[in-house]
Amino acid sequence: MSDPTIFEMSSPGRIGARFPEPDVPLAELPQEFLRENLPMPELSEIDVIRHFTNLSRKNYAIDVGFYPLGSCTMKYNPRVNEEMARLPGFAHTHPLQPIETVQGNLAMMYELQEWLKEISGFKAVTLQPAAGAQGEFTGVMIIRAYHRSRGDLQRTKIIIPDSAHGTNPATSAMSGFEVVPVPTDADGNVDMAALRAVCDEHVAGLMLTNPNTLGLFDCNVKEVVDLIHNCGGLVYGDGANLNALLGIVRPGDLGFDVMHYNLHKTFSTPHGGGGPGSGPVGVTEALAEFLPGPIAGIVEEGDEEMAPLYGWVMPAKSIGRVKSFFGQFGMMVRAYTYISMYGPDGMRSIAEHAVLNANYLLARLRDTYKVAYDRVCMHEFVLEGHFADAPEIHALDIAKRLIDYNIHPPTNYFPLIVKEALMIEPTETESKQVLDQFAEVMVKIAEEARTSPELLKSAPHNTPVGRLDEVKAARDLVLCCWVPDKA
Amino acid sequence: MSDPTIFEMSSPGRIGARFPEPDVPLAELPQEFLRENLPMPELSEIDVIRHFTNLSRKNYAIDVGFYPLGSCTMKYNPRVNEEMARLPGFAHTHPLQPIETVQGNLAMMYELQEWLKEISGFKAVTLQPAAGAQGEFTGVMIIRAYHRSRGDLQRTKIIIPDSAHGTNPATSAMSGFEVVPVPTDADGNVDMAALRAVCDEHVAGLMLTNPNTLGLFDCNVKEVVDLIHNCGGLVYGDGANLNALLGIVRPGDLGFDVMHYNLHKTFSTPHGGGGPGSGPVGVTEALAEFLPGPIAGIVEEGDEEMAPLYGWVMPAKSIGRVKSFFGQFGMMVRAYTYISMYGPDGMRSIAEHAVLNANYLLARLRDTYKVAYDRVCMHEFVLEGHFADAPEIHALDIAKRLIDYNIHPPTNYFPLIVKEALMIEPTETESKQVLDQFAEVMVKIAEEARTSPELLKSAPHNTPVGRLDEVKAARDLVLCCWVPDKA
Amino acid sequence: MYIPHTDAEREAMLRTIGVKSLDELFQDVPAEFRFPKLDLPPALTEMEAVAQLQELAGANENTRDLVCFLGAGAYNHFIPAAVDSLLRRGEFFTAYTPYQPEVAQGTLQAIFEYQSLVANLTGMDVSNASHYDGATAAAEAAVLAYHHFRGKRGKIVLSPSLNPMFRATVRTYMDGYEGLVLTGDEASVDPFLTPEDLIPMVDQNTSMVAVQYPDFFGRVFDYTALAKAVHEAGALLVVAVNPTALGMLKAPGEFGADIVVGEGQPLGIPMSFGGPYLGLFATKNDFIRKIAGRLVGETVDAQGRRGYVLTLTAREQHIRREKATSNICTNQGLIALASAVYMSLLGKHGLRKVAELCYHKAHYAASRINQIEGYSLCANAPFFHEFVVCCPKPVSEINAHLLDHGILGGYDLSKDYPELSNHMLLAVTEMNSKEEIDMLCDVLAEVNHE
Amino acid sequence: MYIPHTDAEREAMLRTIGVKSLDELFQDVPAEFRFPKLDLPPALTEMEAVAQLQELAGANENTRDLVCFLGAGAYNHFIPAAVDSLLRRGEFFTAYTPYQPEVAQGTLQAIFEYQSLVANLTGMDVSNASHYDGATAAAEAAVLAYHHFRGKRGKIVLSPSLNPMFRATVRTYMDGYEGLVLTGDEASVDPFLTPEDLIPMVDQNTSMVAVQYPDFFGRVFDYTALAKAVHEAGALLVVAVNPTALGMLKAPGEFGADIVVGEGQPLGIPMSFGGPYLGLFATKNDFIRKIAGRLVGETVDAQGRRGYVLTLTAREQHIRREKATSNICTNQGLIALASAVYMSLLGKHGLRKVAELCYHKAHYAASRINQIEGYSLCANAPFFHEFVVCCPKPVSEINAHLLDHGILGGYDLSKDYPELSNHMLLAVTEMNSKEEIDMLCDVLAEVNHE
Incomplete structure (x- = not known):
């Protein structure tokens, strides 16, 4: 059943939140600047609460059930993190307050930077980027600034394996680079021969997702990094899959030069139905001076008696700002809380159990679904969502049928290099019981694909709406509610 | 679909919330007192969050839609009240703290007492009772104590009209009184002749619900009160229906001697799926010394420079405690916030719109459903849920069919004096749009009762479970989860 | 203000009703009392109300800022954030009592689980x-x-070491029952008596004996002998428990309790100046049909799907009316839910752990205080997380001094037991660090030397 | 720690996989770098983490305790409790981007409504x-x-009174586009120029002109003439708005904006030390297919039921890859929801009311400050709720003094405009009472006399 929109619910003259009358003498209003019409809804508080409560009930979420969306790391979002971000001391500080009045914020950011450095082996971190994609952009701009600062202006190409995330080519392009793809070999690693063939003095860098979007750790990673370094390029690590590496290996140790973190994946800040994310960037010593800023730093060293004074530091050759202020501060509080509750052994345990869960599911599903690259996987793996003996069934049908079993579909049709891809990432916070149930449902659906394919084709069956007409949506564009005032 | 219980979900060895190791030297444990078995569930935080989130999604609530449950005053529960009750200054105070450290709490309680007195015309108020039923008990015990204090020991009867709430007779009985019922006259008022007939020197008091459970204001209220007073009895007012009287008339002005308030009805503290309620009691001057205590009072008067010092006062001839500490403090914060946002005119507006809404619905449904006592009603009214030309349909079927339209059923089969009663209380926070929708559905259901009665008999259709076997529940009593450990 | 009506809507509704004004709806109300002018402060907007309430709350000193060693029936425990996060779900807190089970399975199953948790924790x-x-x-x-x-047994024995507020409330409730004697806690009785001292008070006229476990002074006793004596007299043993202690201590069911009651506040409920709290109530099967209050039972629907309903409602006041033995209807639904979430989160491991933390910290505190000149422990039984200290000065004086150091001192027992002047009841929980305990000791020592 | 595995479960899973230990799963990782020892502090339990975070938060002075007159891009507004109450619903905050519309209609409809609200507010x-x-x-x-x-127009004109952080961010983003010139805000330009002063900079090589409304100094201008000039040159007019001001001021759509951007933080988002905030972005229909970021559109399912989907996804990076013009995927979903709830709650009436309160209070403050010896207003245009004051001393000195009185003073404009030393930008909102404003004036007067 469709809920009316807030505009359809609006009743002229209805008043929701009220405000006090002015306690100051009234000033004359600037008549020539006043708007005549403010076509906004008129609702009471109960209207608003009911409306959005009922909308929320149409959503699937981690809190509702299993959400094995590949590459999205839909792990449990701890409730204490939410409380901490709402502490008045954090939530009600203005970003331009004098540093003396926000030492708690600065100390937290400074420590988080230190921790992110330690976790991934980098020498400097900026917390400013707003999301993973902006972290990528930041990283690529840093690569650009690095070459430029050396007068090395011929480097116009960025190499991107076809197993990388889709943002990588977009990022390189918007940063003014030409994108050079390289294929994946039969084992799911970067095709070394192809890579060698494109390595030359025009290479600014390589963007490597490792583990890649097949969920595989590239066995040649050191060789790949060396190749790029040897031709004068830098290696960018896509940190979206960092969850698999915590305490297992540090990208900085492997020779990566720059990497973004997704606090909203690896460090469990909630995805919020599409953000806010948070995409800090870590770099080597050589790249530190290019980071966007300001960055939290120690501006007066402390001693035994006095805590250090934290303040803002601007890197010498910074690429500039990538957004206002210092980043998604509220997300940093959550990530800080999260990391502090895991500690060093906990970090490793996260990756171990994320990988354990993925391999366990892979083992349970291997006989039922074709596995594109069948080897020990990391935190996720990719199945092929089709069956020779049920040709009309596609990955999409399997995905939609999962909804009938109250399970969120895996990422589908990505990565593009696998036919009818179903990309499954269980994360470490799911229990064996949940995985077992998922495996059983997946096996059952494979059976249904043969015995009652119409069940899959017409799925989902119990949702507020069925499969939606996306063509119509794009053709008869309706991007705003019908507004009574305007009609 | 049935959700597993927390015991069924339990996995031996799984750990949810963790606690630090002791930072003190360990003491020897008292071996002889230690339990061997602690058969409690073993779950992770995600298990718990998902489980209770999914359970909540099986509930109807004010936040989800219209909840016209007669006599329950299911009005909107403002969100700011929830925030205020959670302010650390309130939520984290210990009830036995020295009064100097809790002046905010005491001032709030003192003011709330004053406001409740003003709203209903009483001279003293205790906030201690935990819920309406306990308020009733308190009130009746005060009546008892009053007569006893005068040596008037012959008063063993409490008169209760048959239009009263069901708790009234139970309360009188548990307080050691004999219950004398009086009937309702043809207009829905107390039958005066019958009342006169039972008024004698054995009457301790009368318990009057006004407006009564038919939603009618008793036209003879003054006469009723005078009759009882004249025979030496006291009049107890059931405050459950106070919402209709706010700013309209004060029970104290009408001569009531004692009354309880339901903060969780009239003053919008949330019902919580069955509590906590809060049932303060107001009394006349003559009864003030019998109130349970302690009560918030001024122990040192203030002046222009100094705020008064608030503290605890124990009424001289108190009936004693009815519970630990001072009452449902968190509910008081909510009610205080609520009253402060309405003010004197707002109070009247609440009652006016509650009564407007009820009469509007009555007007819209009068032609479709039989109205037991058809006159201007107060905040609620009672329909008869049956049709001569659809004899198999009962009030229950209409109630269950409403669920299919995403509306909560009215109270049904109460009051007992109306056949197939459907008792409808819309409250003032519902808009005309919501009422119109309800009226249309009610008319439609009346039509369905004739055209497709099976739709009503088999309702509800889209709930997690259908009508449940209550006989089995009472016969094969299962009051606890199956516990693996114990099995 | 949460009234949605616009002027136009109000007019239209009045027209439908057939009256001209709102006032016309109130003709039944005696004219002389109609529309009183209420002397209340003018209405505040949310913004102003928040400011006012923040000021009131800010006028308190709270236990996030103070170091708390006060217990005596309300305890300062850690509450995981997940508890409140679930309580904030509108489907829980804005629902009514689950009278329509088809749309209340959430509340019903949660209560069913609460019942199971309490039964298991208490061993009932x-x-x-x-x-x-x-x-x-x-x-x-x-x-x-x-x-x-x-009604044929006219005596109830209340241990003097049962929480004084519990005893006072029992007295109020039983006041309507003519001829009933409540005894055992008279001023003449030694507050520190042992369970065995109660045995002589039990006779064939006794309906029940009520004790506390750990008792009001924090002491832990084995009630087996008392239970035997009570049962031999045909009476019932009622045990009031602290649920935190049951994380490590034997369940009352193991030593023969017939009814277990208790304050559930320690199970994840904020102290909130004394309420809303939670009344635990568990019994043996024998008494199922005599229990007051609601019960949720498991059953099935027509399709055989498991579901939950309020059951044995024939006991309740709205059906039995004057035959009912209790008038309770609204109980502490949401608070029971909070405790169910708390117990589920902590589980077998966490409940034991918290109990042990309380135990170790309290014992550390007690042993240190016992070494301070002028102070001594004065109840010689094993204890859980509360204990009585004999002080060199009146408790109120010591507490004033502690408060100056940001410490909320213990409970002054002389308020309830006049003979126990200079006796302080201290509570220590997992929230108290060693540092805090040491600070308490330092200040106590200092007070003595002033 | 939120990992649920028990030892037994882990063993069983390893057996199913066919490996003996967790370590065996990591053979592909170069051995010399495998399992580094991380130098992180030891794990805390929730109770300890809360204590630590409370200590950090407590080390800040926050705007609930301070009186705040600081704005400059982040504003202290009242947020009704209903906003956060809805954000806390797990179905909203623990959902992903709505890629599966059948189970994401909640998020999708909410965003659709957000889009509608922003379009209406901005007049786009x-x-x-x-x-x-x-x-x-x-x-x-x-x-x-x-x-x-x-790419054929190589010039972008940025008004110097466009928020300096906005200008800096535009520069970073456009750095990859060779040959592009960003101009208009050079140090040589008068920061207080009027819109008309920008007109001569616009030519056929200009792709866009960006201004702010009200501008960074709080001034309100009519941009009609500028819009006309920009459009005559074939360029686009981009207007950065403060959404609070649009509660009373003409929408940019009315005077010809092609693109409206803005910081949405004032719409019910806590200041939270600068983030997460909300980027408003609205355009005329002409640019629909060129907008970066997600769009939700209305459609139907096979049964004709209305529903919502992400639409025009062919523009997005995961489909266009290197042909995409933006790489944005995750945006500010939950914050957009917060603003939608805020705008819905306030509605037509409340949005206007808040705007007027800001306006009146700011004008009262400005007129009072203008009367204080040594201080004067120094930008002569009409303003909304922010204004520039010329001070008798460096702003940092004045602010230090204000802070001693619990006042968070205005923004020091010399940080961005070296020529504007002693220029303070003050913001006044509905949160500031007359009493607070009077106190500010008193302290300002006092500073001058020191």
């Missing part, structure tokens, strides 16, 4: 859906016992 | 689903303008 067969608090649960136990013997 | 045809913040929205506008002219 069955729990109800909650009472208002520990004191009223104790009172309802007395009512049950009274009716169990059809 | 269409809004996207949000950008990261105002600054990045401004940068995305520059990217759009660049591509709109297929």
